[in-house]
Amino acid sequence: xxxxxxxxxxxxxxxxxxxxxxxxxxxxxxxxxxxxxxxxxxxxxxxxxxxxxxxxxxxxxxxxxxxxxxxxxxxxxxxxxxxxxxxxxxxxxxxxxxxxxxxxxxxxxxxxxxxxxxxxxxxxxxxxxxxxxxxxxxxxxxxxxxxxxxxxxxxxxxxxxxxxxxxxxxxxxxxxxxxxxxxxxxxxxxxxxxxxxxxxxxxxxxxxxxxxxxxxxxxxxxxxxxxxxxxxxxxx
Numbered sequence: 177x178x179x180x181x182x183x184x185x186x187x188x189x190x191x192x193x194x195x196x197x198x199x200x201x202x203x204x205x206x207x208x209x210x211x212x213x214x215x216x217x218x219x220x221x222x223x224x225x226x227x228x229x230x231x232x233x234x235x236x237x238x239x240x241x242x243x244x245x246x247x248x249x250x251x252x253x254x255x256x257x258x259x260x261x262x263x264x265x266x267x268x269x270x271x272x273x274x275x276x277x278x279x280x281x282x283x284x285x286x287x288x289x290x291x292x293x294x295x296x297x298x299x300x301x302x303x304x305x306x307x308x309x310x311x312x313x314x315x316x317x318x319x320x321x322x323x324x325x326x327x328x329x330x331x332x333x334x335x336x337x338x339x340x341x342x343x344x345x346x347x348x349x350x351x352x353x354x355x356x357x358x359x360x361x362x363x364x365x366x367x368x369x370x371x372x373x374x375x376x377x378x379x380x381x382x383x384x385x386x387x388x389x390x391x392x393x394x395x396x397x398x399x400x401x402x403x404x405x406x407x408x409x410x411x412x
Contacts, residue, residue, distance in 0.1 A: 182267045182268070182271045182272075182275070183271045183274050183275040183278070184275070185275070186267075186271070186272055186274075186275025186276060186279070187275045187278045187279045187282070189275075189279075190249065190275065190276055190279030190280070191279050191282060191283065194245075194279070194283050199244075199248075200245075200283070203241060203244050203245060203287070204286075204287050204290075206241075207237065207241050207287055207288075208287075208290055208291075210237060211230060211233070211234075211237065211291060211294075212294075214229065214230055214233055215227065215229075215230045215291075215294045227294060227295065227298065227304070227308075227309055227312060228308060228312075228381075230291070230294065230312075231308075231312035231315070231316070231377075231381040232378075232381070234312075234316055234319070234377075235319060235352050235373060235374045235377050236352055236374075238319060238320060238323050238348070239323070239345055239348040239349045239352055240345065241284075241287070242280075242284065242320060242323035242324055242326075242327055242344070242348065243323070243327045243330070243340070243341045243342075243344035243345045243348065244341060245280055245283055245284065245287075245324070245327065246280045246323075246324050246327025246328050246330075246331055246340075246344060247327065247330070247331055247337045247338075247340040247341040247344065248331065248337050248340075249276045249279075249280060249327070249328050249331045250276070250328065250331040250332040250340075250404075250408075251331045251334055251335055251336060251337045251339075251340045252337065254332075254334070254335035269405050269408045269409050270401075270405050272408070273328065273332075273401055273404045273405050273408065274401065276328055277321075277324060277325055277328055277397075277401060280324040280327065280328065281317075281320060281321045281324050284317075284320035284321075284324060285317060285320070288313075288316055288320070295309060305383070307382075307383030308381060308382055308383040309383075310383065311380045311381050311382060311383040311384065311385060312380070312381040314380060314385070315376075315377045315380030315381045315389075316377075316381075318377075318380070318390065318393040318394075319373060319377050319393065321393065321397055322373060322393045322396040322397055322400075323344075323348050323373075325396060325397040325400035325401055325404075326344055326347050326348055326396070326400050327340070327344040327348075328400065328401075328404055329344075329400045329401075329403055329404045329407075330343035330344035330347070331344070332404045332407050332408055333407065348373070351371065351372060351373040351374075351396075352372065352373055352374045353372075354368060354369070354371050354372040355368075355369035355370075355371075355372030355374055355375040356372075356374075358372075370392070373392075373393075373396075376388075376389040376392045376393065377389075
């Protein structure tokens with residue numbers, strides 16, 4: 177119970193830090209401007225009452241947005257010296273990492289919540305297939321969580337937020353890109369596409385809930401959290 181309370185306290189602290197900072201509102205605003213542009217472009221210009229194209233763009237958008245959300249989680253504390261204070265408190269490293277991961281993921285969920293307006297818009301003018309839409313939102317949460325865990329890992333490696341952002345962007349962009357470059361590789365390397373985040377996200381966003389895709393995202397989250405805990409424990 178003590179560990180759970182510690183995790184919840186860290187989640188509350190980080191969420192409070194997010195929403196007292198203008199950075200959070202800037203990130204959310206930029207995300208909604210771009211996502212709204214691409215959605216309503218298809219909605220009005222092409223008369224498409226669907227969200228498929230929006231979900232296709234989310235993985236590449238998240239490679240920029242999520243690192244911006246997570247870059248400060250440990251880097252800021254390392255820079256200010258408060259990380260040493262956190263590490264001396266009676267809080268397990270895992271709970272500290274988990275709390276920051278949950279805070280980052282919750283922020284991402286809050287960021288995508290306004291896109292429900294897009295769903296209401298297409299429901300007013302058509303009868304969309306709800307399977308891909310539900311799958312798309314479910315996949316978005318998994319994708320956001322996976323990228324957030326990578327961002328936290330990058331943030332734990334450097335006290336410079338810009339370095340943390342670039343590192344997280346490089347990894348998430350590579351995961352987005354890898355299944356697209358497989359076609360240029362020998363056929364024996366075709367299995368590398370299964371390492372691609374976009375490959376698994378596309379499956380879920382079609383409304384196909386496959387345990388292999390879910391396991392992929394949960395594995396990325398677990399590996400990133402374990403590595404972050406290990407890095408912090410070595411400095412503890």
